[in-house]
Amino acid sequence: xxxxxxxxxxxxxxxxxxxxxxxxxxxxxxxxxxxxxxxxxxxxxxxxxxxxxxxxxxxxxxxxxxxxxxxxxxxxxxxxxxxxxxxxxxxxxxxxxxxxxxxxxxxxxxxxxxxxxxxxxxxxxxxx
Numbered sequence: 001x002x003x004x005x006x007x008x009x010x011x012x013x014x015x016x017x018x019x020x021x022x023x024x025x026x027x028x029x030x031x032x033x034x035x036x037x038x039x040x041x042x043x044x045x046x047x048x049x050x051x052x053x054x055x056x057x058x059x060x061x062x063x064x065x066x067x068x069x070x071x072x073x074x075x076x077x078x079x080x081x082x083x084x085x086x087x088x089x090x091x092x093x094x095x096x097x098x099x100x101x102x103x104x105x106x107x108x109x110x111x112x113x114x115x116x117x118x119x120x121x122x123x124x125x126x127x128x
Contacts, residue, residue: 008043008051009071012058013111016040019054022109026090027073046073062112066093070106070114078103078119092117097124 013019020042023029029044032051040056064070075081078095085092085107093106104118 006050008053009046010053010055011109011111011113012055012060012062013109013113014056014058015110016042016054016056018110020044023052023054026085026088026107027115028084058111064108064112064114066106066114066116068114070116072104072116072118075117075119078105078117078123081105081117101125 011019020031023044024031029046029052032043032045034041034043034053042054044052044054046052082092082095082105085105090107095103095105098104098118098121101122101124102118102120103124104116106114106116108114
């Protein structure tokens with residue numbers, strides 16, 4: 001018996017429409033069908049077969065940060081993503097190199113959920 005993979009990440013948001021726009025425009029995530037729950041929300045595709053579940057009606061504070069609660073998305077080209085974020089005037093933490101040689105940057109959505117954008121291990125020079 002085992003877990004086979006991550007299925008979805010769920011985030012609680014104050015404004016579903018504003019959040020959907022952010023994930024579509026900034027992180028370029030496509031929408032997928034969502035069951036007819038009794039509360040507002042939306043589903044977005046993460047990679048090949050994982051999902052982001054956006055759940056509306058948040059009225060509690062979000063506690064997140066690059067060294068705290070966050071989720072990470074693998075990206076293909078750090079230079080292109082940084083250019084994309086700058087063109088949209090989206091703030092993000094400057095590029096860093098993890099000790100394993102992956103590049104990483106962090107961006108926050110409108111509610112303050114922190115998202116790490118990272119490259120594969122070994123794509124950056126490993127610091128001394």
